[in-house]
Amino acid sequence: MKRLEAVRMEQCIGCHSCSLACARLVHKKLSWNTAGIRISSAGGLTTGFEAQVCVACDPAPCAEVCPTDALKQRKGGGVIVKHDKCIKCGKCAEACPVDAIYYEPESDLPYLCIHCGRCVPFCPHNCIELREIPTYEEE
Amino acid sequence: MKMDPNFSRVLHVDLNTGKSKALQIEDRHMHIGGSGLAAVLYDRYGIDDAPADDPRQPLIFAIGPLTGFYPLMSKVVCGFRSPYTDEWSESHAGGRLALSIRFAGYDALMITGKAEKLSALVVGSRSCEIENVTYLRGKDVFATGKFLRRFGKKNAGHRSAIRIGQAGERGVAYACINVDSFRHFGRMGSGAAMGFKNLKGIVVSGDGSFDLPEGKAYAEMMKDIYKDITETGKMKKYHDLGTPQNLIPLNELQALPWNNLQKTQDEGVEGISGETFAEQLLLRQAACAGCPVGCIHIGLLRQQFASEHEFLYKQVSYDYEPIFAQGSMLGITNAADVLALLDETEKLGLDCMSAGVALAWAAEATEKGYISQEETIVELKFGEMKGFLEGLKFIASGENAFYQALSRGSMAAAKLYGGEDFACVLGQEMAGYATGEVFFVASAYGFRHSHLDTGGYAFDQNNTEKNADKAIEFMLEDERGRIYINCMMGCLFARGTYGPEKLKEALTAAGFQNIADNLEEAGKYIQKLRWQLKCRTGFDVDAVKIPKRFTEVVTWKGEIDTGYMDEVAQRYASAIKEMAKCGE
Ligand code: SF4
Ligand code: SF4
Ligand code: SF4
Numbered sequence: 057m058k059r060l061e062a063v064r065m066e067q068c069i070g071c072h073s074c075s076l077a078c079a080r081l082v083h084k085k086l087s088w089n090t091a092g093i094r095i096s097s098a099g100g101l102t103t104g105f106e107a108q109v110c111v112a113c114d115p116a117p118c119a120e121v122c123p124t125d126a127l128k129q130r131k132g133g134g135v136i137v138k139h140d141k142c143i144k145c146g147k148c149a150e151a152c153p154v155d156a157i158y159y160e161p162e163s164d165l166p167y168l169c170i171h172c173g174r175c176v177p178f179c180p181h182n183c184i185e186l187r188e189i190p191t192y193e194e195e
Numbered sequence: 196m197k198m199d200p201n202f203s204r205v206l207h208v209d210l211n212t213g214k215s216k217a218l219q220i221e222d223r224h225m226h227i228g229g230s231g232l233a234a235v236l237y238d239r240y241g242i243d244d245a246p247a248d249d250p251r252q253p254l255i256f257a258i259g260p261l262t263g264f265y266p267l268m269s270k271v272v273c274g275f276r277s278p279y280t281d282e283w284s285e286s287h288a289g290g291r292l293a294l295s296i297r298f299a300g301y302d303a304l305m306i307t308g309k310a311e312k313l314s315a316l317v318v319g320s321r322s323c324e325i326e327n328v329t330y331l332r333g334k335d336v337f338a339t340g341k342f343l344r345r346f347g348k349k350n351a352g353h354r355s356a357i358r359i360g361q362a363g364e365r366g367v368a369y370a371c372i373n374v375d376s377f378r379h380f381g382r383m384g385s386g387a388a389m390g391f392k393n394l395k396g397i398v399v400s401g402d403g404s405f406d407l408p409e410g411k412a413y414a415e416m417m418k419d420i421y422k423d424i425t426e427t428g429k430m431k432k433y434h435d436l437g438t439p440q441n442l443i444p445l446n447e448l449q450a451l452p453w454n455n456l457q458k459t460q461d462e463g464v465e466g467i468s469g470e471t472f473a474e475q476l477l478l479r480q481a482a483c484a485g486c487p488v489g490c491i492h493i494g495l496l497r498q499q500f501a502s503e504h505e506f507l508y509k510q511v512s513y514d515y516e517p518i519f520a521q522g523s524m525l526g527i528t529n530a531a532d533v534l535a536l537l538d539e540t541e542k543l544g545l546d547c548m549s550a551g552v553a554l555a556w557a558a559e560a561t562e563k564g565y566i567s568q569e570e571t572i573v574e575l576k577f578g579e580m581k582g583f584l585e586g587l588k589f590i591a592s593g594e595n596a597f598y599q600a601l602s603r604g605s606m607a608a609a610k611l612y613g614g615e616d617f618a619c620v621l622g623q624e625m626a627g628y629a630t631g632e633v634f635f636v637a638s639a640y641g642f643r644h645s646h647l648d649t650g651g652y653a654f655d656q657n658n659t660e661k662n663a664d665k666a667i668e669f670m671l672e673d674e675r676g677r678i679y680i681n682c683m684m685g686c687l688f689a690r691g692t693y694g695p696e697k698l699k700e701a702l703t704a705a706g707f708q709n710i711a712d713n714l715e716e717a718g719k720y721i722q723k724l725r726w727q728l729k730c731r732t733g734f735d736v737d738a739v740k741i742p743k744r745f746t747e748v749v750t751w752k753g754e755i756d757t758g759y760m761d762e763v764a765q766r767y768a769s770a771i772k773e774m775a776k777c778g779e
Contacts, residue, residue, distance in 0.1 A: 069489035071482035072294065073266070073421075080407060080414060086263055087298060087404030088353055088484070096352020104479070105352075160404065161321070162196070180425055180487040 057132025057189045059171045062093065062107035067181040070095060070105045077178040083167055090160050092169030093184065110134055110156040110169040112189065118148035118157060118168075127166070132189045134171050142166065196300050196320065196405050200260075200707045203232050203302040206323065207240075208316060210392055211250070211308030215323050217301075224713040227682035228259035228302055230285060231721040233274030234728055236305055237283055243731045247276035247384075248366070248391045250309035256397075257303035258293050259684035261698075262485075263405075264413070264705045265420050267689035269293050269483040271374075272681065276732060278384035278391070279368040279549075279604060279623055283728040285643050285681075286385050289483035289491075290375035291401075293684060295355040298401030310393040313364075317346045319354075320403030331395045335542040336360040336373045343396045350400040358396035359386040360544025362591040366390055367602040369549035369624070370591075373541065377481065377491050377512035381546045382623060382645060408706040416704035423692055425487050433490040433688055434480060438515035439469030442523075448656070449751045450630045452519065454526045454577045455555035456619050456744055459629045463528030467518055471530050478510060486686065496534040511538045516646075519627030520551030524619075525558065526577030539584055543591040549604070552624035554586050556605035560614040570597035570612070606742075616743035630655035631752060632760040633666045635745045640736065640767050642674075642725055647687060649673040659752070661759045667766045678718050678725075726775035736768045 075091040083090050093109040112133030119127045119135045126142035127135040148166050149159040158167045173186035203220040220226070226235040233255045240253045255274040262268045271292045277284035296304065300320045310325065313332050317324045326346065331339050336358060343356040355375055362370035363386030370386030371379045380386070407413060424430055432440060445451040446464040453461045465471065476494035483491070496509045511534045521527065521536040540547045558575045560566045568574060572594060573585040589598040600608040605624060609615040619625040621635060622644025628634050630652040637651030638644055646652060649670045658665065679698055680690050693701070695714060702711040710717065730736070741764065746757050 069480055069482040069491075070484070071487045071489060072484045073487045076263070076485065079404065080417065084407050085404045086407055088294060089298070089350075089402060090404045094352065162403070178421065178487075180489070 057130075058173065058186045059112040059133060059189050060093065060109060060169055060173060060175070060184060061187050062109055062184050063187075064181070064183045065105060065107055068095065068105040068107070068183045069181055070097065071180065073178045073180065074175040074184060077175045078169075081174045082170065082172060089158050090167040091158070092167065093175055094158065107184070108155055110171070111154055112171060113153075114193075117151040117153060121147040121151040123147070130171075133193070134169070137166070137168065137170055139165050196403050198405055198706065200709050203228060204300065205232075205236065205303045205305055206301045206318065207305045207307070208323070208325070209308045210306060210310040210314065210325065210394065213325050223260070224709040225717050225720055227710055227717050227721065228262075229257050229270075229272050229684040230274075230678065230681040230725065231717065232257045232303055232682075233272050233285065234283075234721060234724045236303065237274055237728055238724065240305065240307060241276065241283070241728075241732075247278045247281050247388065250392060251307060252276045252388070254306045254385075254388050254392060254394075255303055256292070256296065257684070258296050259682055260302075260707050260710060261683045261685070261701060261705060262293050263297040265417060265701055266424050267486045267488065267686040267692070268683060269485045270684040270686055271296065272684060273372065273380040273385045275383075275385050275388040278366060278370075278387040280383065280733070282732045282734050284383040286380040286382050287647075287681070287684075288372070288374045288378045288380045289486070289686065290355060290378035291353075291484040292355040292357060292374050292399060294484040295353065295399040295401035298353065298403050299399050300403045304397070304399070306392060306394065309391065313393050313395050315343060315346065315396040315398065316394060317398045319347060319350065319400035322400070328395050333361055333364065336544045337376070337542060339396055340373070340376055343398050346398045347400040350402045353402065354398060354400040356396060356398050358544075359389050360542060360591070362544040363387055363390040364395070365591065365593055365602075367545065367591060367593075368604055369546040369553075370544055371546040373544060377493065378483070379546070381548065383643060384546075386544050386546075408704070412704040413706075416701055420692065420697075420701065421487070424689065429691060430488045430688065433488050436469035436473050437480075437490050437492045439472055439492070439513065439518055441515045442468045442518060443470070445628070446523075448630075449749065450628060450656075451523055452619070452625070452627060452629045453523045455524060455559040455617060456625070456629060456748060457559065459748060459750055461523065461528075463526075464523070466528035467522040467530050467533055469515075472513060472518070476530055476534060483686070488688065490688065494530075494534050496531065496538055498535070509538055511541065513537060516627050517547045517551075520548040521583070524551050524555040524627070525583055527580055528578065529580070532580040535580060536583055536587065539587050543587060545587065545591060548626065549624040550587055550590060552619050553590070553601050553605040553608070554583050556609065556614065556618050557586065557601060559617055560609070560612060563614065565613040566597065570595070618742055619744055620742060621745070622739070628652040629748050629750060631748075631750050632661075632755060632763055633670070635741055636760060636763045636767055637670055639739050639741050640764065640771060642729060647677070649677065661756060663759065663762045663766055666763050667770055670767060671770060675718055675722060678722050679714065682717070682721060723774055723776070726771060730775045736771050739764070739768070
């Protein structure tokens with residue numbers, strides 16, 4: 057099992073190419089919000105950048121609170137997302153300890169990383185990687 | 196949200212009433228967006244016979260149809276009546292503003308009227324508030340940025356905060372608007388245009404999202420363009436040393452202005468070269484949102500503030516033009532000194548190019564005895580940073596009658612104190628290219644008196660023969676090509692990637708077939724409209740003068756050929772009249 061890791065954010069230039077790619081390719085949107093990875097600066101542009109992205113919990117608090125299995129535990133960490141099962145309760149976004157879920161108000165749906173790796177080739181600075189989850193973390 | 200290819204969606208904020216309207220501007224196939232949209236908006240809402248500081252004049256920020264769709268479509272045009280020339284003008288900037296406006300759901304923001312109290316406009320896809328920020332009166336650009344970040348916190352990272360400093364509030368004719376700390380609507384005084392409206396800042400949250408166009412064409416096109424930009428190595432230089440890589444080559448060519456353009460070459464260039472900045476001061480690079488190149492260079496300024504080992508550090512962005520204006524032009528040959536001046540300029544919210552060139556004039560006027568310390572308060576001497584640092588503050592504060600004049604430009608000051616011959620003004624304080632006749636003419640007459648209107652400097656460098664026909668043909672052709680890019684609000688660094696044919700394909704894939712099919716027609720229409728607006732708001736082509744200093748320049752080609760320069764100027768003037776049909 058693999059997961060997306062923002063491993064070298066010190067190298068990030070804040071171009072948002074990763075977010076735009078995820079929105080475009082995974083979520084079929086033109087957006088930088090409805091994306092699994094979202095970039096922000098810690099306090100204005102002078103402090104460098106950080107990534108908001110799913111850290112692939114196991115067990116996943118977001119899946120645990122989801123009443124309808126729209127978010128289901130993925131083997132090795134993270135969740136499998138099924139928007140058609142979502143009843144728009146918004147609980148997942150509240151439960152995520154690292155604010156990795158963007159709850160989009162217009163469609164009333166959660167957007168988060170599914171660890172597919174499609175954003176990786178769009179990062180010009182090699183900040184993000186799809187990595188094998190170490191076996192000691194898997195049960 | 197959905198995008199309608201036939202209309203531009205414009206948020207019109209009236210600061211008099213505090214109310215806003217979302218307008219639908221029809222005929223997008225004609226105005227396209229960016230420069231074209233701004234011109235159409237001014238044409239409808241601007242008041243030609245009222246001055247720049249009339250509160251009714253619109254202040255416009257427009258993006259292009261492709262903003263957010265493709266890489267390097269990352270710029271915003273600010274359209275306004277220039278406090279410097281009084282004419283219709285434009286200034287362009289990057290940062291995060293373009294994507295923020297796009298994802299707030301607009302193609303442009305247009306502000307008219309004047310707020311009763313100092314205010315900030317806070318806009319998102321589902322919000323529009325005018326906040327009272329009287330507590331920010333007189334606050335510098337950095338402090339203001341910190342306060343403004345309290346608005347739209349939920350959307351941190353996906354918003355943009357633009358603001359003015361003391362210079363904009365006080366109406367300095369070349370005050371700038373700072374965009375996200377490191378970028379600017381620099382030239383022609385947009386900061387004062389915002390100050391006239393009692394508007395200290397604007398926070399735009401890009402918190403909406405759009406459905407993608409149907410089919411695979413767009414994602415495929417995006418992949419191709421992305422590859423072209425990132426894999427072919429053509430953008431590497433912009434990221435590596437960045438634009439300051441030009442200092443050494445231009446100095447070698449004898450085309451780098453030094454000491455108020457008294458010379459074009461100096462050994463001291465080593466101290467302020469792109470290489471020196473990169474090796475000694477470069478902290479990191481950053482990018483405009485939506486651009487994988489990352490050309491923004493941020494230097495580390497470390498300053499001792501007490502006699503003990505006590506230091507503070509600041510991050511200051513630098514580029515070729517700022518290093519020219521507050522380095523070589525002022526005879527400064529130490530990179531850290533340049534950063535110190537740029538940092539102060541940034542804080543005050545001045546355009547670094549105009550401010551540097553204006554101070555360079557003042558230093559020469561002092562040398563020549565036209566003015567003395569009675570006027571300048573501190574000693575302004577080439578090569579000495581400290582005096583200029585104070586001078587910047589005095590320009591912003593309008594400390595005395597002399598600095599009040601200087602805050603209207605070096606020519607305005609020269610008219611009062613003498614020294615017009617060596618005021619380096621080509622429509623506005625010059626850009627950093629002493630390349631010769633065509634560049635001087637292109638800036639003096641150009642639409643926004645910028646080195647970016649046409650590549651006149653490149654023509655000078657690439658052509659040894661003096662052929663006025665060829666020069667005019669080049670300037671007109673190059674301007675047309677740039678108009679397409681400036682309507683899409685693409686970065687000019689990407690003009691190699693986005694030729695007209697590629698733009699058409701990109702537009703079609705993004706759902707703008709109507710614009711693609713009409714691109715040439717629209718280009719001609721917009722070019723004409725822009726020149727008409729400039730002429731209608733006071734530009735007199737026949738009154739343009741090129742100061743004597745420019746005729747005294749010696750470049751690698753030898754002395755300036757004034758006959759050739761006059762010929763190019765006259766021919767360009769008639770071409771402009773022809774384009775604008777001025778007086779018709
Ligand atoms: S979305 Fe948040 S809670 Fe759910 S698995 Fe990822 S990090 Fe954990
Ligand atoms: S790994 Fe996939 S889902 Fe996660 S941010 Fe990247 S593209 Fe989006
Ligand atoms: S693509 Fe890479 S450099 Fe750009 S914002 Fe994302 S992580 Fe940072």
